[in-house]
Amino acid sequence: MSLENILVVGKDSKAQQLARPFTEQLFAADDTDDTWQMIESVQPHLILIGSGISHKKLCSFLQTREEKSIDTPVVIIGDSDSAQYIDQLISLGAYDYLEGKGRHQQLAEVIEKIKHNGSGTDNDNKRYFSEGCPSSVSIVGRSDSTIKALKMIRLVAQSSCNPVLIVGETGTGKELAARAVHILRHGADKKFVAINCAALTANLLESELFGHVKGSFTSADREKTGLLELAADGSIFLDEINIMPVELQAKLLRVLQEKTFRKVGGINEIDCKATIIASSNKNLAKQVKRGTFRSDLYYRLAICPIALAPLRAESRKEDILLLAEYFLKNSAVCPEKAGKIEGLTKLAAQALEKYHWPGNIRELRNVIERAMLLETTNKIGLSNLVMNPEQFAQGTDEPASAGLKDFSLERAEKELIAKALNEAGWQKTRAATMLGITRATLYAKVKQYNIRQPLAHNAAHATA
Numbered sequence: 001m002s003l004e005n006i007l008v009v010g011k012d013s014k015a016q017q018l019a020r021p022f023t024e025q026l027f028a029a030d031d032t033d034d035t036w037q038m039i040e041s042v043q044p045h046l047i048l049i050g051s052g053i054s055h056k057k058l059c060s061f062l063q064t065r066e067e068k069s070i071d072t073p074v075v076i077i078g079d080s081d082s083a084q085y086i087d088q089l090i091s092l093g094a095y096d097y098l099e100g101k102g103r104h105q106q107l108a109e110v111i112e113k114i115k116h117n118g119s120g121t122d123n124d125n126k127r128y129f130s131e132g133c134p135s136s137v138s139i140v141g142r143s144d145s146t147i148k149a150l151k152m153i154r155l156v157a158q159s160s161c162n163p164v165l166i167v168g169e170t171g172t173g174k175e176l177a178a179r180a181v182h183i184l185r186h187g188a189d190k191k192f193v194a195i196n197c198a199a200l201t202a203n204l205l206e207s208e209l210f211g212h213v214k215g216s217f218t219s220a221d222r223e224k225t226g227l228l229e230l231a232a233d234g235s236i237f238l239d240e241i242n243i244m245p246v247e248l249q250a251k252l253l254r255v256l257q258e259k260t261f262r263k264v265g266g267i268n269e270i271d272c273k274a275t276i277i278a279s280s281n282k283n284l285a286k287q288v289k290r291g292t293f294r295s296d297l298y299y300r301l302a303i304c305p306i307a308l309a310p311l312r313a314e315s316r317k318e319d320i321l322l323l324a325e326y327f328l329k330n331s332a333v334c335p336e337k338a339g340k341i342e343g344l345t346k347l348a349a350q351a352l353e354k355y356h357w358p359g360n361i362r363e364l365r366n367v368i369e370r371a372m373l374l375e376t377t378n379k380i381g382l383s384n385l386v387m388n389p390e391q392f393a394q395g396t397d398e399p400a401s402a403g404l405k406d407f408s409l410e411r412a413e414k415e416l417i418a419k420a421l422n423e424a425g426w427q428k429t430r431a432a433t434m435l436g437i438t439r440a441t442l443y444a445k446v447k448q449y450n451i452r453q454p455l456a457h458n459a460a461h462a463t464a
């Protein structure tokens, strides 16, 4: 088993000897810095890096390869690296790490794997991503809008722009984009800490962000490290910054300007080295006009905003079916059906394309996962696409009109069980079979979610 061409990097002559039996053409570069042009002209099927290149250089090589979207597998030969170093190289995209004895056999196995899997990445999954999508980032979509957003993500990540602002409606992928910026800028081994500004009161949010010293307020019985400090030289994600209380906005602005902050009640200045990534699902400029968001903070944040279009936008519509298929193939919610359901019927696909997707990608994923649970054939049909879950939420205590935030898995499960029970005429054994769960589990879920039988069904049973 051999590959057409292999590029060996480094001055390690043993690496060249090792590679020679496995290729028709062997290319060599002395150092990782000399490889890029060669990779472009030779298009190697494998990059084999010999020992003797520093860990730091290897990491930066793998990062640049990622940024340049080069998917040639990289195999590293090493001697004495710690498990932690090896993990880091693998997390940065190295295909394998050969160590110890029996390297010939190890390389033979790696090459067999590469031949078997194409370039080493899942070829089938590849079609869901645009060419500009780095392999460490799972942002599905090939629409103009997604390509533009990915370009912006890469540009921002490569720059030193800090803070970074990501805007888009709910469910458009802001957190995913934030993680992508983080990975491309800092690598996977650096910390990414997230906090939702809408979920906490002003005081709690302040102490979560900045930390506090012991005794700074009544319940501060010990010192606390804030997230800005915990993020260290990684990233902190301030989700829904549009809801941040105005008094905290001033404090955040100071951090952005001075790059230092103080704990609540503290006097020492602490350096802030982290990349601050903020997201907003509302138009911040409008909020500035309304006086609920500070204009100086807005201008500071909006230097290079990454905008994510809603799914219904003409420029992103093309992603709908691609995302639907991706969720069908990769969903973890129903692993026994993944692979068995081949796709969508034509009518179902048309319905997905026509829908306005107020909850965007999160809603689409929930619709697909719900349909997978309900579907008994090998294609998702129109009848199992429930775009508006309220329609089968009767019989529960939930208010009829639920907000967009209610597209949670838990809610979906509750609605699914209610639907199955309704369809099975409240015969629990049948409903349990439809759902693929035991009667006992069904009873437990009905109790947990307080699902009650609608009156019409009660009446039907009473007269039966």
Ligand SMILES: Nc1ncnc2c1ncn2[C@@H]1O[C@H](COP(=O)(O)OP(=O)(O)OP(=O)(O)O)[C@@H](O)[C@H]1O
Pocket: 138, 139, 140, 141, 168, 169, 170, 171, 172, 173, 174, 175, 176, 177, 281, 361, 362, 365
């Ligand atoms: N392009 C995409 N490819 C694959 N999955 C995606 C994509 N965009 C979003 N998702 C998935 O959709 C869900 C919602 O994405 P995310 O949480 O990033 O959205 P959001 O904009 O932060 O939403 P919200 O405003 O409600 O917080 C997540 O499960 C995410 O993994």
Ligand SMILES: [Mg+2]
Pocket: 174, 175, 239
């Ligand atoms: Mg979010």
